[in-house]
Amino acid sequence: MAQARLIALDWGSTRLRAFLLGDGGEVLATRQSNDGAATLSGADAYAGALADLVGDWRADHPGIRLLACGMVGSQYGWREAAYVRCPADAAALADQLLQVDGALSIVPGLxxxxxxxxxxxxxxxxIVGALALRPELADDALLVLPGTHSKWARVKDGRVTxxxxxxxxxxxxxxRQHSVLNRLMPADGSSPASPEAFLKGVDAAREEGGLAHxxxxxxxxxxxxxxxxEQLPDYLSGLLIGHEIASELRAVTPARIALVGDPALCARYAQALVHLGQPEPLLLDNTAPAGLWALAQTMNLT
Amino acid sequence: MAQARLIALDWGSTRLRAFLLGDGGEVLATRQSNDGAATLSGADAYAGALADLVGDWRADHPGIRLLACGMVGSQYGWREAAYVRCPADAAALADQLLQVDGALSIVPGLxxxxxxxxxxxxxxxxIVGALALRPELADDALLVLPGTHSKWARVKDGRVTxxxxxxxxxxxxxxRQHSVLNRLMPADGSSPASPEAFLKGVDAAREEGGLAHxxxxxxxxxxxxxxxxEQLPDYLSGLLIGHEIASELRAVTPARIALVGDPALCARYAQALVHLGQPEPLLLDNTAPAGLWALAQTMNLT
Known part of the structure; x- marks a missing residue:
């Protein structure tokens, strides 16, 4: 087996993803479990979830360090890590790593x-990972991370401003699931995508009247x-994403836009952005492993 | 007992309210049950709910007519009544009453x-009831009916335009109940009202950034x-109501505003409107009985 140098943990509310990283930060192996921070309570539960998923990696690579990011560091997480104030760069984040034990540290939030x-x-x-993989973004860019709680981050001169x-x-x-709108829709996940209805929703978001209307x-x-x-879920999606994009682009005209995260969801945002007259954005998959590697390098953890 | 002339039924999704109306439309008696349209399925269920609530009124007043409004006339209701197109007045609504049987009719929607x-x-x-009770609104007014699905109706020359x-x-x-915002809030209904937090939410709605942000x-x-x-629910309420008001007042500057419905909720909207620089609005409680009476008069049902 190639030399393993770091166990990178992307530990969010719903999932724990582990990456065994090699010499240049390349991913040697990947695993995941449903032991998200929202399902765990107390240090023992976190330690157990970690042992279940990567105990053998640690046994195989004595002394290997672990670096985690995500809700594992929230006030309801394993231990509460700091929030670093913007503007901030990778060095500012690395400065505030929370050491859980001799091997494991948690990245602070922003x-x-x-x-x-x-x-x-x-x-x-x-974001640190995206900037490491695509240094041209560091000058002046808008990084969009779509999801349950989408983030729109302004990056200037290598810092999140x-x-x-x-x-x-x-x-x-x-x-989709709990409102009156659900009644006319087919069961969740059973309808084919309708790009036409999605864009109709994006267009509707540009009209006056307010989202609740x-x-x-x-x-x-x-x-x-x-x-x-079967078109209603996509119309709803277009309406919500259209409002999100319109709110953000009202305030900022970025040199470039990058979308980071789940490819299907990023493709949806890209479609809306182009429909609204933006240039084709850069698309990046999960950059958490690259970010954890970059932060670990900054602190000489590897 | 005074002469009873009409059984007025305000039959919404969650509740059935019955009013026994006398000679001048005055309310002689009131009853309500939880047999809302959302809980009933099929004509027999509706007929049964009606008999349970007002069967004795009908027996005591042979030949009395019944007039119902609300979701009882939806496609999932007892029978589907028409939608009358705006602009429309009371006469246009009365023209499209749906006769369920010899005694009962349902008012169409708009x-x-x-x-x-x-x-x-x-x-x-x-709205018909509000205009009957307060004829000065008929010229030019905005009627606001706050609720699960708030309605903002523009009235001009006696018609809903x-x-x-x-x-x-x-x-x-x-x-409040299902989102991540719930976690930091006290249990539903357990916190005292915070007018200060409510108005802070109303103010926040005037900022840029979009509702979802x-x-x-x-x-x-x-x-x-x-x-x-304990202040967070009121802040959330102010934010949502503030957005609703801002969206509507962007488009229209009405001669006068009237709030119709639940007094506590109407008071909340009034507070926000005044905070946003509007004159003190007119407040009206449930005007459905007055509206049903006016429509029944138009059609000589009484």
Whole structure:
């Protein structure tokens, strides 16, 4: 087996992902479990989840260090790591690593408190990874990390100068599953994608009237059969993503935009951005392993 | 007992309210049950719910007519009543009454299809009632009916010229009960009202950034203890109501605003409107009985 140098842990609310990284930070092996931070309580539970997933890696590579990012460092996590204030770069994050024990450290989150405070945990590491993989982004870029709580981070001269969270993914799930809009829709996951309905939703988001009003149209467009039942989830998705994009691009005109994360979701955002007149954005898959490697290098953990 | 002339039924999704109306439309007796349209399926269930609640009224007043409004007339209701197109007045609604049997009729809903279609069922009757009780509103007014799905109806020369629905109440309930924002809040209903936090939310709605972003601040303001846990529900309420009001007042400057419905909720909207520089709005309680009486008079049902 190639020389293993670091166990990188992307430990979010719903999942724990582990990456065994080699000499140049290359991924030698990957594993994941459903032991997300939201399902665990107390240090023993975290230690147990970690042993279950990567105990044998640690046994095979005595003395190997572990670096974790994400909700594992929240106030409900294993231990609470700091929030580093924006503007911040990789060195500022590395400075505030929380040492859990001799082997394991947790990356701090970021806070933007220029206006009402906004926070991230996990995405700061993905941003470090994106900048390590694509140094041309460091000058001036907008990094978008879509998800349950999407993050829009402004990067300038290698530092995150500020960011905003949008609860877009969570709103979609709530409305899809629990609201009156659910009634006219097919069961979750059973409908083929409708790019046409998605873009119709993106267009609707540009109109006046407010989101809480436009959401009701998901119901009426179904009621009056102007959209098929199977198109309604994509229309809803377009409406929410369209609002998110419009809010952000009202404030900033970035030199370039990069989308980081789940490829299918990033493709959806890219489609909306291009539809709204933006150039084709750069697409990056999960950059957490690259970010953890870069932070570990900064601190000579490997 | 005074002469009974009509059984008025305000039959929404969650509740059935019955009013025994006398000679001048005055309320002689009131009853309600939880047999809302959302809990009933099939004509027999509706007929049974009606007999349970007002069977004795009908026996005591042979030949008395019944007039119902609300979701009882939806496609999932007892029978589907029409949607009358805006602009529409009381006469246009009365023209389209759906006769269920010799005694019972259902008031049609309204549709505004100037842009994407928007619909109401029940509120059209409350509007008719408000105009009957307060004729000075008929010239030029904005009638606001706050609730799960708030309605903003523009009235001009005695007709509803158009309206918009906002899913404000439903969003509040979803976010309060099912979202990540719930975690920092006290259990539902257990916190005293905080007018200060409510108005702070109304103010936040005036900022740039978009609703899905501003919602996340409910979490971070709690996380950083800038608001107490017991203040967060009111901040959330202010944020959502503030967005609703801002969206509507961007488009229209009405001669007067009237709030119709639940007094506590209407008081909340009034507080926000005044805070945003509007004159003190007119407040009206449930006007459905007055509306049903007016429509029944139009059709000589009494």
């Amino acid at each position: 806070v933007d408190d220029a206006a009402q405070p906004d926070v991230m945990r996990g995405e700061e590491t993905q 500020g960011f905003a969270t949008h609860m877009t993914g969570e709103l979609f799930a709530l409305l 436009q959401l009701f149209a998901v119901r009426t467009l179904g009621l009056f059969k102007q959209l098929g039942a | 549709v505004d299809d100037a842009a994407q279609p928007d619909v109401m069922r029940g509120e059209e009757t409350q 158009g309206f918009a629905t906002h899913m404000t109440g439903e969003l509040f309930a979803l976010l 501003q919602l996340f601040a409910v979490r971070t303001l709690g996380l950083f203890k800038q608001l107490g846990a």
